[in-house]
Amino acid sequence: xRDIKTLIAVSAIALLTGCTTVGPDFQRPxxxxxxxxxxxxxxxxSPIVSLASSSATARQWWTSFNSADLNALVxxxxxxxxxxxxxxxxxxxxRELERAQRGDSGPTxxxxxxxxxxxxxxxxxxxxxxxxxxxxxxSIGTTFKYDLDLFGGERRKxxxxxxxxxAQRQRTDAAxxxxxxxxxxxxxxxxxxxxxxxxxDGIIKVDNETxxxxxxxxxxxxxxxxxxxxxxxxxxxxxxxxxSILRRIATTRHALALLVGQTPANWTAPxxxxxxxxxPGSIPVNLPxxxxxxxxxxxxxxxDLHAATATIGVAEAARYPSVSLDASFVLTALxxxxxxxxxxxxxxxxxxxxxxxxxxxALKARQRAAEAGAKExxxxxxxxxLSAFAQVADLLSALSTDRDLIAAQTRARDVAAExxxxxxxxxxxxxxxxxxxxxxxxxxxxxQLASIEAEALLRADMxxxxxxxxxxxxxxxx
Numbered sequence: 270x271r272d273i274k275t276l277i278a279v280s281a282i283a284l285l286t287g288c289t290t291v292g293p294d295f296q297r298p299x300x301x302x303x304x305x306x307x308x309x310x311x312x313x314x315s316p317i318v319s320l321a322s323s324s325a326t327a328r329q330w331w332t333s334f335n336s337a338d339l340n341a342l343v344x345x346x347x348x349x350x351x352x353x354x355x356x357x358x359x360x361x362x363x364r365e366l367e368r369a370q371r372g373d374s375g376p377t378x379x380x381x382x383x384x385x386x387x388x389x390x391x392x393x394x395x396x397x398x399x400x401x402x403x404x405x406x407x408s409i410g411t412t413f414k415y416d417l418d419l420f421g422g423e424r425r426k427x428x429x430x431x432x433x434x435x436a437q438r439q440r441t442d443a444a445x446x447x448x449x450x451x452x453x454x455x456x457x458x459x460x461x462x463x464x465x466x467x468x469x470d471g472i473i474k475v476d477n478e479t480x481x482x483x484x485x486x487x488x489x490x491x492x493x494x495x496x497x498x499x500x501x502x503x504x505x506x507x508x509x510x511x512x513s514i515l516r517r518i519a520t521t522r523h524a525l526a527l528l529v530g531q532t533p534a535n536w537t538a539p540x541x542x543x544x545x546x547x548x549p550g551s552i553p554v555n556l557p558x559x560x561x562x563x564x565x566x567x568x569x570x571x572x573d574l575h576a577a578t579a580t581i582g583v584a585e586a587a588r589y590p591s592v593s594l595d596a597s598f599v600l601t602a603l604x605x606x607x608x609x610x611x612x613x614x615x616x617x618x619x620x621x622x623x624x625x626x627x628x629x630x631a632l633k634a635r636q637r638a639a640e641a642g643a644k645e646x647x648x649x650x651x652x653x654x655l656s657a658f659a660q661v662a663d664l665l666s667a668l669s670t671d672r673d674l675i676a677a678q679t680r681a682r683d684v685a686a687e688x689x690x691x692x693x694x695x696x697x698x699x700x701x702x703x704x705x706x707x708x709x710x711x712x713x714x715x716x717q718l719a720s721i722e723a724e725a726l727l728r729a730d731m732x733x734x735x736x737x738x739x740x741x742x743x744x745x746x747x
Contacts, residue, residue, distance in 0.1 A: 291425075291585045292421070292584075292585045295432075303658070305557070306665055308662060311669075314669055317550060317551050317552055320554055321554065328740075330736075331343050334548070335547045341539070342529070346448055346452045347445065347742070349529050350529065350530045353441075353448060357441060359440075367427075367433070370427055371430070374418070374426060377413070378412070382409035384405070387404055388403045404603055405603060407601070407603070409608065410597060410598055411598050412596070417592045417593060419589070419590075421586055422586025422587060424582075425586060429579040436576065437569075440569045443565035447736065448742075449742045452525070454732055455525050455528065456541055457725055459518065459522060459525065459541065460542060460543040462521060464543045464544075465514055466514050472507050472717070475689075476504035479693065479710065480500045480501055483500050499707050503707055503711065507714070525538050548727055549731060554734070555738050557658065564657055567654055567657055574649075576646075587635070588633065590623065591624070592620055593620065593621055593622075594619075595618070595619065596617065598615075600613045661738060667726075668727075671723070674723045681716040684716075685713040685716040685717075686713045686716070689712070691709075692705045692708075692710075693709075693710075
């Protein structure tokens, strides 16, 4: 009973004072107060990374690697990837739904007409003994309707539709950004695998030379025949690595074909050399307060929160009376030639009001559901922000050690290569043992492959940081 009185009171106030908008107004979440991303105890930031305003972030970020082949590859993906076409179509669909909602919330007019043959049952009117005539009835008319939207339900629907459009726009941006990251990441992986394959072929060549050297020693009587077995075992082990790398190369090339929107049979992956992917000298990273205003997945979650907040107003407005202005004009005649005469016209005009009386608590339940949905969207937004900051912190920590790792692996590679050379030279001149030669070669081979992996890891982490900080993907292919 109290709810009914409240509804009546609010309705009366709305009618007297004009339109109002029920439900909470959306308040954009405040930007975080953090001035950085690193946790206490994290490695010192890499010198190539600098916190900067959003205006300093990279445009067409992949061009920072200075590879014409990589630039062409990303451009091809931006033009041909079906997932992007799907995202663009989804954005168009949501935009049109927003326009449809705005059209529905405004004045509407409808034209109708019909022609009917009708038998009038005179007995139903208490007229006995009078034949029931059969007549033709022609009519044409228009109806007009305008919802005064006293409580802002339609305005909240417009707001919801606009927020959903914004959410899809940001998801479309995220799809483009993630695609550029995926293409560059796969290109780096493919370049690294090709480098590893080339290095492995060199390792196998050295293994064959070692086997030949030992066989010469056996023939000269300086070694027993069994001495060649460890070297041949090492050769077989290294040869066994080759099919695995070839398989990964094929898989990565196919993945790139998928990203650019081509079938593997109709497309050839560019042969990008890892050394040609020059690491950028600096990477500007958005301040935390600006990252939440730029990263598309965060902005999409914010727009979802906006839509969920506006939905509360839609559900609340449905509990109050609705007032609309209605008018109709109809021409009706028994003969078509009389249809447009003044005597055939009729019209109605005036306001109408409708109010919910009993619905089993459905409207109140929908409002509570909308309120819970807003809390859910708020939690999703906060989790999205936290995940983004953690991702950036991870990549900053990785980059702070990547260059040290490369330097260490390069030193290890060079030292191991020299050690293997000296061990082989010493063995050929009668100093040192065969076991020393084999062990030195294994260390050298492992260090060589690890050095390639470190170089690829640095570039992959850089690409991931560009994406994580929402560096711009837009350019000629936009």
